[in-house]
Amino acid sequence: MIRLSSHSSTSTVGDVVLELSEVSKSFGAVRALRNGELTLRAGSIHALMGENGAGKSTIVKIIAGLYHRDAGSFTLDGTEVDFRSTAESKNAGIAVIYQEPTLFPDLSVTENIFMGRQPMKSWGRIDRAAMRKHAQELFSRLDVHIDPDRPAQGLSIADQQIIEVAKAMSLDAKVLVMDEPTAALSLAEVDRLFAIARALRDEGRALLFISHRFEEVYALCDTVTVMRDGEYISTDPIDETDVPSLVRKMVGRDVASLFPKEEATIGDVALEVRNLNSTGTFHDISFTVRAGEIVGLAGLVGAGRSEVARAIFGVDNYDSGHVSVYGESVPRKNTAAAMKLGVALVPEDRRQQGLILDFGVARNLTLSICRGLARFGLLSSKAENLAADGWAQRLQVKSHSLATAAGTLSGGNQQKIVLAKWLAAQPRILIVDEPTRGIDVGTKAEVHRMLSQLAGQGLAILMVSSELPEVLGMADRVLVMREGRITSEIPRAEATAETVMFAATHDRQQVLAATNVMEPTQ
Amino acid sequence: MTALISPARKNPAAQAIETLLKSRETGIVLALLLVLVATTVRSPAFLVSTDGFRDLLLTPAIFVLLAIGQAMVIITRNIDLSVGSVVGLTAYLTGRLFIDFPGMPIPVVIIAGIALGALLGLINGALIAYAKVPALVVTLGTLYIYRGVDVWWVGRKPINASDMPRDFLGFGVSSFLNIPTLAIIAALVLVAVGWCMKTTRGGRELYAIGSDPSAATLYGLRITKRVIHAFVACGALTGLAGVLFAARYGTVDSQAGTGFELISVAAAVVGGIAIFGGSGSVLGAAIGAVLLLTINRALPLLGVQDFWQQAVVGALILGAIALDRVLSLRQFHKLIEIRDNAND
Numbered sequence: 001m002i003r004l005s006s007h008s009s010t011s012t013v014g015d016v017v018l019e020l021s022e023v024s025k026s027f028g029a030v031r032a033l034r035n036g037e038l039t040l041r042a043g044s045i046h047a048l049m050g051e052n053g054a055g056k057s058t059i060v061k062i063i064a065g066l067y068h069r070d071a072g073s074f075t076l077d078g079t080e081v082d083f084r085s086t087a088e089s090k091n092a093g094i095a096v097i098y099q100e101p102t103l104f105p106d107l108s109v110t111e112n113i114f115m116g117r118q119p120m121k122s123w124g125r126i127d128r129a130a131m132r133k134h135a136q137e138l139f140s141r142l143d144v145h146i147d148p149d150r151p152a153q154g155l156s157i158a159d160q161q162i163i164e165v166a167k168a169m170s171l172d173a174k175v176l177v178m179d180e181p182t183a184a185l186s187l188a189e190v191d192r193l194f195a196i197a198r199a200l201r202d203e204g205r206a207l208l209f210i211s212h213r214f215e216e217v218y219a220l221c222d223t224v225t226v227m228r229d230g231e232y233i234s235t236d237p238i239d240e241t242d243v244p245s246l247v248r249k250m251v252g253r254d255v256a257s258l259f260p261k262e263e264a265t266i267g268d269v270a271l272e273v274r275n276l277n278s279t280g281t282f283h284d285i286s287f288t289v290r291a292g293e294i295v296g297l298a299g300l301v302g303a304g305r306s307e308v309a310r311a312i313f314g315v316d317n318y319d320s321g322h323v324s325v326y327g328e329s330v331p332r333k334n335t336a337a338a339m340k341l342g343v344a345l346v347p348e349d350r351r352q353q354g355l356i357l358d359f360g361v362a363r364n365l366t367l368s369i370c371r372g373l374a375r376f377g378l379l380s381s382k383a384e385n386l387a388a389d390g391w392a393q394r395l396q397v398k399s400h401s402l403a404t405a406a407g408t409l410s411g412g413n414q415q416k417i418v419l420a421k422w423l424a425a426q427p428r429i430l431i432v433d434e435p436t437r438g439i440d441v442g443t444k445a446e447v448h449r450m451l452s453q454l455a456g457q458g459l460a461i462l463m464v465s466s467e468l469p470e471v472l473g474m475a476d477r478v479l480v481m482r483e484g485r486i487t488s489e490i491p492r493a494e495a496t497a498e499t500v501m502f503a504a505t506h507d508r509q510q511v512l513a514a515t516n517v518m519e520p521t522q
Numbered sequence: 523m524t525a526l527i528s529p530a531r532k533n534p535a536a537q538a539i540e541t542l543l544k545s546r547e548t549g550i551v552l553a554l555l556l557v558l559v560a561t562t563v564r565s566p567a568f569l570v571s572t573d574g575f576r577d578l579l580l581t582p583a584i585f586v587l588l589a590i591g592q593a594m595v596i597i598t599r600n601i602d603l604s605v606g607s608v609v610g611l612t613a614y615l616t617g618r619l620f621i622d623f624p625g626m627p628i629p630v631v632i633i634a635g636i637a638l639g640a641l642l643g644l645i646n647g648a649l650i651a652y653a654k655v656p657a658l659v660v661t662l663g664t665l666y667i668y669r670g671v672d673v674w675w676v677g678r679k680p681i682n683a684s685d686m687p688r689d690f691l692g693f694g695v696s697s698f699l700n701i702p703t704l705a706i707i708a709a710l711v712l713v714a715v716g717w718c719m720k721t722t723r724g725g726r727e728l729y730a731i732g733s734d735p736s737a738a739t740l741y742g743l744r745i746t747k748r749v750i751h752a753f754v755a756c757g758a759l760t761g762l763a764g765v766l767f768a769a770r771y772g773t774v775d776s777q778a779g780t781g782f783e784l785i786s787v788a789a790a791v792v793g794g795i796a797i798f799g800g801s802g803s804v805l806g807a808a809i810g811a812v813l814l815l816t817i818n819r820a821l822p823l824l825g826v827q828d829f830w831q832q833a834v835v836g837a838l839i840l841g842a843i844a845l846d847r848v849l850s851l852r853q854f855h856k857l858i859e860i861r862d863n864a865n866d
Contacts, residue, residue, distance in 0.1 A: 066740070087742025102740045104733035106800035107726070115730050116743050118723055125721045 013222065014042030016078075017206040018063070018094075018175050023072030025058050032058040036072065037232035038225060040175060040206040045197060047217040047238070048210045050227035051250055051468065056210050058230070060179050063208075064096040065089030076175075087116075095168030099180040099302075101160035105153035110135040112152050113167050138166040142196055158189040165196055176200060177208040182216060194220050212300045212505055214243050228252050244498065251468055251497035261474050262452045267291030268326070270460030271343075271429045273312060276321030281307045282484040285321070289429065294451065294461040296475030296495075298468070299504045304484040305464045306348050309431050312462075313345040314338040325429060342428030346418050346435060348464070361404055362388035364417050415447060423454070430454065433464040448474060468497050480504050480511075487511050547806045549845075550793055553838075554813045561820040568823055576702055580695070582815040583704035584770065586808045587763040588782060589789035590715050591756035593807035596790050597719075598752050599732040599799030600650065600657035605760050605786050607668035608642050609779030612764025614672060617681030617774050620690065628690055632765050639761015640754050642668060647753030651746040665783065669776075676776035683772030694769030704766055711759065712808050719804055728752055732799020788835065789814050792842045814838070 016039055023036035033055045040046050048056050061067040062074065065083030074081055076092055083089045089096075103112045110132050111118075119127040119134070135148040144162050152160065161181055168176050178197070182190045197220060201207055211217055217224060217238070224241060226233040226249040233249050269288045276285040282304040289295045297305045311318045314335040323330040325341040362385050415435065422430065435451065436444040451474065455461055465471050471478055478490045480503035488503035488511045503511045558578075562569040569575060588605055595602045612635040619631050642664070649660045683691060696703045719725035727748050731738045738745055768774050793810025795802030814835060821831045 064740075065742075085742055086740055087744075090742050096740075098740070102734070102737040104730045104737055104800065106733040106796075107729060111726060111730075116723070116727065116741050118726070120723075124723070126723060126726065128721075 013044045014204060016040070017042050017076065019073075019075045020059065020062070021073045021075075023059070023062060023069045023074060025062060025067055025070050032230055033062075033069075034230045035232050036062070036069075036227075036230075037235070038208075039235070040208055041223075042174075042206050043201055043204045044223060045201050045207040045209055045221045047221035047224040048208060048227065049212070049217065049224060049246060049250060050233075051466075054227040054250070055230040056227060057179065059227075060096060060098075060177055060208075060210065063089065063094060063175075063177055065094075090171060093171070093174040094177070095171050095173035095175070096177040097161065097164040097168060097179065097181050101157065101164050103152040103155075103160055103163060106151060108149050108151055109146055109155075109163055110148040112163055113138070113170055117170075134170065135166070138169055141169070142166060144192070158192075161189075161193065165193070169200070173205065175206045175208070177210075179210045180212070181209075182211060182213065190216065214246065214505055226250055243502075247498050247501045251501065261294060261476070262456050264292040264456045264458075266293050266476070267458060270326060271312070271462065272322075272324045273308075274322045274324075276308065276311060276318055276323070278307065278311060278316070278318040282311075282481075285486060287479055287486065287489070289460045289462050291428075291458045291460050292455050293476045294455050294463055294474050296471035296478040297462060297464045297481065298466075298471045298478050298500050299481035301466060303481040303504070305481050306433050307484075308481070309345060309433050309462065309464050310347075312338075313343055313431060315345070339425065339427075342426075344422035344425060344427035344430050346415075346422055346430070346432045348433035348437070361417060364421060419447070419450065427459070429460045429462070431462045431464070434466060435463065436465075436467070436470060468500060471495070471500065472497065482507065488515075547794065547803065547809060550806060550809045550813055554809065554816060557813070557816055557820050561823050564825075565823045568820065572700075575700075576697065577819070578816065579705035580702040580770075581819065582812040583702065583708040584763045584766050585782070585785060585789060585811040585815055586708040587711060587759045587766070588786035589793065589807040589811035590712060590804045591759035591763075592783075592786040593790045593793070593795045593802065593804045594715070594719070594728060594752045595657070595756045596787070596795050596797060597732045597799055597802065598728050598749050599735060600749060600752070601661065601787065602643075602646060602657065602753065602756050602760075603661040603783045603787075604642065604646060604664040604668055605756070606779040606782035606784075607665050607672060608639050608757060608760040609764040609767055609782050610672045610774075610776070611642065611668055611675075612636075612639050612761040613768040613774045613778050614676055614681060614776075616765045616768040617685055618675075620686045621681070628687075628693065631690075632762070635765035636758045636761040639764060640758040643753040643755070643757015643760070644750065646757065647750035650753070651749050669780075672778075673776040676774075680775035681768065681773060686768065686772065690769055691772055694766065694772070704770060707762075707766070708808070711762070712804065715755075715759075716804050724748065724751065729800055732796075733801070785814065786811070788839050792838050794842070794846070796846055797843070 018038070018040040020036050020038040023033060024031065025033040025036075036055065036059050038046075038048070038059060048059065050056050058067065062069050065086045065088050068082075068084065074083075076094075081092060083092070104115065107115070113135055114131050119130045121127045132148050139146055139148070139162075142162060142165065144159075146155075146159055146162065152163065155163070164181075176197075181193060194216075197207055197209070209217070209221055221238055223235060224238050224246065225235040226246060228250060233252070268291055270291045270293075271289040273288070274286050277283050285308055287295070297308070299305050307316065310316045311332075312323050312330070314330065314333050314337065317333040323332075325338075325343060328341055330341055330343065331337045362381075419432075419435075430451075432451070436447050448470070451461060451463070463471070463474060465474075472495055475495070476492050478488075478492075478495045478500055479486050480488045480490065480500055482504055485508065487506065487508045488499075490499055490503070502514060506514070558569060567574050569578065588609070592602060592605060615638050616631055616635050619626055619634060646657075646661055646664055649655060649664075650657045653660075693703060698706060719728065727738075727743050728751075730741070730743060731745050731748055735745065764779065767778065789811035790802070790807040791797055791810070792813060793802065793806035793808065795807050795810075817834060817838070818831065821834060822828075826834065
């Protein structure tokens with residue numbers, strides 16, 4: 001078995017294998033990466049950390065050949081490389097394990113490992129026997145038992161990840177990138193993956209490990225690079241850092257003054273969620289939102305926040321638990337009933353869920369109230385335009401006319417339309433999921449001002465957000481989720497980047513222990 | 523840890539039987555046998571007479587070729603709706619060549635038909651791969667365009683049996699060792715394509731692309747090239763089918779092949795080709811074609827009225843899709859279960 005030592009290993013860190021310097025990448029007007037810096041050495045496991053949207057995935061995709069950098073240098077073994085496809089990156093000895101395993105569900109495990117690079121016999125035939133044998137050798141090196149003939153469909157995420165690792169090993173990759181490989185794994189599976197990672201390191205390969213979990217980074221990695229807002233912040237040996245300093249680097253902004261929420265009188269309990277469970281997605285979710293209150297739902301991507309929001313609104317079903325609005329219970333998986341009770345959801349992906357891109361502005365604005373507008377089941381354009389015009393003016397939506405297709409508007413204006421659409425239905429409870437993702441700073445402030453005003457008028461707001469400044473600035477209370485569970489509930493006065501980040505990366509026991517230690521000293 | 527322990531070694535015979543029972547094709551073969559037995563009991567000439575046996579193999583031959591081509595395309599998560607029009611064009615080309623170039627050798631005509639089919643397939647594939655338009659839309663467009671060209675070309679001069687050499691027409695109904703030549707051709711094509719799909723990189727990559735296109739991108743597979751290959755192969759097989767259509771039926775008007783595209787899709791789906799790509803075999807699609815055409819011939823003999831025959835075919839398609847859905851749902855639930863067990 002592979003030894004279980006951690007970062008304090010004696011393995012010699014070797015030469016620089018991969019180096020990114022001043023790399024930048026933009027998508028339209030959005031600069032996803034400004035100055036990416038990364039240096040990977042042979043025989044080293046390097047951690048890459050940062051908040052959501054810090055630019056980690058962009059770096060991974062540039063290394064993998066999925067994106068092409070706009071500027072900067074990218075060298076492999078000292079020579080400049082210019083990957084135009086994943087095949088080129090792969091041929092150069094780089095293997096990437098993505099957060100979501102990318103396997104072919106219908107094909108066998110063996111085929112998944114060797115697809116595109118199968119060993120051949122004469123007549124252009126695939127040498128199935130050799131391929132199968134090679135797969136078995138890889139599995140025995142990894143010390144796992146997976147039937148090489150079974151289809152990839154139905155494998156657990158952990159086993160799928162093992163197959164990704166086997167794929168990387170079969171490439172004999174010099175560089176192995178692991179993008180949050182542990183997000184869906186149990187403790188035992190994480191241990192197994194780490195043992196494999198250390199063995200690969202000891203063979204002299206360079207590994208890049210992306211994770212939000214500090215304990216994993218400290219257990220596995222020897223060096224850590226922090227990124228923030230698409231920029232390189234620092235690279236340090238792991239021994240010379242500690243969690244608070246890393247968190248400070250990751251957050252690094254003056255967050256308190258950015259989004260001040262106006263004071264509002266907090267009223268009755270508007271939304272009550274009790275013991276909500278959905279197998280495999282979230283567990284034991286209980287909280288309340290009062291009238292006039294904004295409750296922030298924070299956590300890392302994949303923590304299950306959007307799923308909770310969708311379940312409350314009735315988009316998805318849940319296994320057990322109870323949701324009520326002003327004392328009236330909300331039936332499960334029934335969005336019409338939820339809307340009738342005054343619940344509105346502004347979804348995360350407005351392009352897919354919130355807007356009908358081909359419809360005009362007016363039709364989109366009135367979609368949620370078209371029943372009320374209709375006479376004898378028929379909609380008149382006049383009534384539609386009349387109702388829409390008021391909202392478009394109130395929210396200052398900038399479009400040529402009310403007939404302009406929503407898909408042609410800017411992200412900020414699209415978001416305003418989605419909001420207006422729901423506000424037109426006069427909800428009592430508003431759930432917003434990532435209300436300002438991908439919109440410019442100016443519109444962001446407008447959206448925040450709107451939310452704050454609405455709360456002032458007595459609306460109860462549940463705000464799912466991955467942006468810490470937004471959560472800290474807007475929320476009266478912050479609920480933090482991690483891996484499908486609420487780990488902490490933090491009142492506005494105590495909510496800081498550090499407390500929220502800590503709760504998002506530790507389980508409930510650890511959070512409770514930490515607060516108990518902290519309290520007496522305060 | 524949820525790794526699977528490989529099953530204990532069983533004796534080869536038992537294992538072969540188990541594989542046979544589990545394979546998706548077995549169900550269709552059983553359905554085919556059921557139809558054959560039921561019809562033969564009712565009217566023995568259906569199978570036992572020389573003509574009956576010949577028709578059993580001869581009638582589906584052309585559709586087996588179409589189903590194989592269609593299966594290759596559907597496996598890549600695409601579809602080719604222009605098949606019927608391609609049959610019309612290549613069948614007419616066949617007759618035209620015999621009229622305009624008397625004495626042209628039959629093999630040259632066959633190759634010309636295949637080449638035209640391949641070219642039409644290339645147009646489909648290139649439009650889909652480069653213009654990034656869904657195959658459903660592109661081939662729906664070329665269905666009408668190819669048919670329009672066909673109608674214009676045929677004009678008022680359809681091909682009659684008398685326009686084609688006797689050798690060629692004889693070839694359409696000839697037999698070798700009592701097995702119709704067309705059926706032998708279809709079987710040879712089936713073996714060749716089946717072999718390619720199973721044992722070459724190109725074949726396996728077609729499955730991979732259909733199974734998960736985004737994963738195929740991450741694997742660095744050349745998706746554009748492979749998808750075009752699939753459409754060219756489908757076109758070529760359809761072209762061959764068009765030539766055989768001319769040989770078998772002797773008359774080709776501007777409506778020849780109309781509606782064949784839907785029969786080929788139905789055969790593939792009934793034969794276990796998943797409509798979202800990635801799974802199924804060309805063997806299954808071929809048996810699916812045989813099943814559909816045999817049912818078509820059997821139902822009148824079983825006293826089923828005309829309008830019900832269409833409904834039976836429809837029910838078969840729905841049944842096949844429902845079966846695939848049930849199977850994949852079961853897989854999905856297994857996945858969730860395993861994942862939850864692993865997390866607790």
